[in-house]
Amino acid sequence: MRIVCPFCGERELGEFTYLGDAKPLRPAAGTSEDDVFDYVYLRDNVAGAMSEHWYHGGGCRAWLKITRNTLTHEISSVEPAAGVGARQVAK
Amino acid sequence: MADFPWLSRSPLEHALVVGAHGARDVAPGISLTEVRNFDLIQVMARRGKGAELANAAKARFGMAAPDLPKAVSASDVTLIWSGPDQFLVLSKGGKHTIDILSQAFSQSASLSDQSHARALISVSGAKARAMLAKLSSLDLHPAAFKNGAAAATSIDHTSVNLWRGNDRPDGQPVFNLLVFTSFAESLWRTMLDSAAEYGVDIGYSGELA
Numbered sequence: 001m002r003i004v005c006p007f008c009g010e011r012e013l014g015e016f017t018y019l020g021d022a023k024p025l026r027p028a029a030g031t032s033e034d035d036v037f038d039y040v041y042l043r044d045n046v047a048g049a050m051s052e053h054w055y056h057g058g059g060c061r062a063w064l065k066i067t068r069n070t071l072t073h074e075i076s077s078v079e080p081a082a083g084v085g086a087r088q089v090a091k
Numbered sequence: 092m093a094d095f096p097w098l099s100r101s102p103l104e105h106a107l108v109v110g111a112h113g114a115r116d117v118a119p120g121i122s123l124t125e126v127r128n129f130d131l132i133q134v135m136a137r138r139g140k141g142a143e144l145a146n147a148a149k150a151r152f153g154m155a156a157p158d159l160p161k162a163v164s165a166s167d168v169t170l171i172w173s174g175p176d177q178f179l180v181l182s183k184g185g186k187h188t189i190d191i192l193s194q195a196f197s198q199s200a201s202l203s204d205q206s207h208a209r210a211l212i213s214v215s216g217a218k219a220r221a222m223l224a225k226l227s228s229l230d231l232h233p234a235a236f237k238n239g240a241a242a243a244t245s246i247d248h249t250s251v252n253l254w255r256g257n258d259r260p261d262g263q264p265v266f267n268l269l270v271f272t273s274f275a276e277s278l279w280r281t282m283l284d285s286a287a288e289y290g291v292d293i294g295y296s297g298e299l300a
Contacts, residue, residue, distance in 0.1 A: 007160070007174065007175050008160060008242065008243065008244070009160070011228070011244070012228045014228075014245065014248075015244065015245050057250075058244065058245035058248075058250060059174075059242075059243045059244055059245070060173070060174035060175065060243045061174055061243070062174060062175055080175070084175060
């Protein structure tokens with residue numbers, strides 16, 4: 001499997017580390033315990049396109065948000081994760 | 092009280108043996124040269140200050156810092172892309188030390204002195220690319236990796252900053268590698284093994300290529 005890093009170009013899988021599901025969003029402060037439990041522990045077991053966080057630690061050290069098909073490993077989109085690149089934050 | 096001498100020493104002081112290595116019945120296909128005594132500063136834009144850093148870099152170095160995987164050189168400095176909104180400043184002779192640069196970038200970037208944290212290895216020669224091909228998955232063909240191309244990548248599971256410098260006077264390509272000092276000896280031995288079949292000329296230099 002190869003991943004096309006938006007900063008470095010196409011690189012081998014060994015340069016990347018998998019974090020996991022990119023869907024869960026931190027609930028607002030004061031939200032219910034069930035929502036927090038869901039955010040911390042519960043994950044969908046997706047068979048198909050899944051949004052994931054990957055880390056290009058063996059390269060530019062940027063966090064990436066990748067859409068990968070868990071059945072075929074086909075990667076349909078790669079973009080910088082929120083906060084990557086000071087210039088992007090400024091936009 | 093004991094007197095502690097603080098001497099600057101190369102991380103390759105023990106591993107590097109000047110002279111010929113590997114195949115002897117051929118003209119050396121590879122030169123492996125460690126470059127010693129350089130100044131190296133990591134510059135990273137602060138949050139939301141990418142454009143400001145770009146302006147400050149241009150004012151300081153008289154050229155734009157690379158915002159793509161490239162290395163750009165002026166007479167006394169090389170700027171090497173290392174990731175989004177960050178680059179390395181490589182120089183010699185105290186012209187771009189952290190004290191000087193922290194003033195130039197005080198409003199826009201965070202700096203970290205890497206002068207004694209990295210080893211700089213220059214790989215050149217007719218077989219340099221063949222040797223690196225055993226260790227790196229990058230396409231280093233001249234059509235894909237031109238002079239001035241740079242990459243943050245992993246070689247032998249070790250993070251390196253790799254860039255192609257100006258060709259040698261004899262036209263052979265030059266690849267420069269920055270590696271963490273604690274991994275330098277391991278990577279050095281790996282490269283020696285990979286290069287042995289081509290014949291290696293080993294040396295060190297105080298001059299940047």
